[in-house]
Amino acid sequence: MPEPPTPQPSRRVFLRRTAALAAGAVALRPGAKARATPEAMRQAIREVLGEAEAHPGKVTLDIPALVENGNAVPLTVSVESPMSEEDHVKAIHVFNEKNPQPHVISVMLGPRGGRARVATRIKLADSQQVVAIAEISDGSFWSGSADVIVTLAACVEDLQ
């Protein structure tokens, strides 16, 4: 997307930036940006699961193992399910470990879903694990995961 041309920064802007930079250097370790952690991801998953446990299996993530550009990473999540009235996937939740927020997407499906498969494109700020949790109509949860190596990060890259 084309960015508007940057005007020449005035002295005032320069001073303001310098001050902001100095303040930032005190407040943060160099290079430390808002990031989720594997712990934050576990907490976000816990909120979805409540008291239940997620069984490994049934959920497949189709995502490239090596990504050059984290700005648009194709992701397909499929869940083994007959998608019938008695046995269907109610929801799929996707989480990540190292973006600024652990939540990626939640989708709600139903017995009319036909097939439990959803595709989108996501941003990844770093090499990390992506986890998907599926909620089945019988109340059980199933999980799958995939590891992705990212060479160009997304989400927090600055425009300067």
Added chain:
Amino acid sequence: MVSVPAKARRGAAIEIKTLISHPMETGYRVGPNGAMIPRDIIRLFTCTYNGEEVFRAELSPAIAANPFLSFFTTALESGTLMFRWTGDGGFEATHTAEIAVE
């Protein structure tokens, strides 16, 4: 932009693909003036089939710009699929598609 098969057999699982132009600004980036760029994302996408919701997605900033979503639904009867995107700053967009089920 939405892709829905124009015709389907009754009971068949049909794939629907949607794409919408939107920056999906994360709210975690610094702009040219040194200030944070405010978050501007689509938060919710829904698809209704003759008025009944058949798919819903809640999006976080981790969804790439120009959100793409593909999913399935069962073709039960001829009618209208309505797609709706809503988000930050009062963003709202809708699209409808007709399907003939035989």
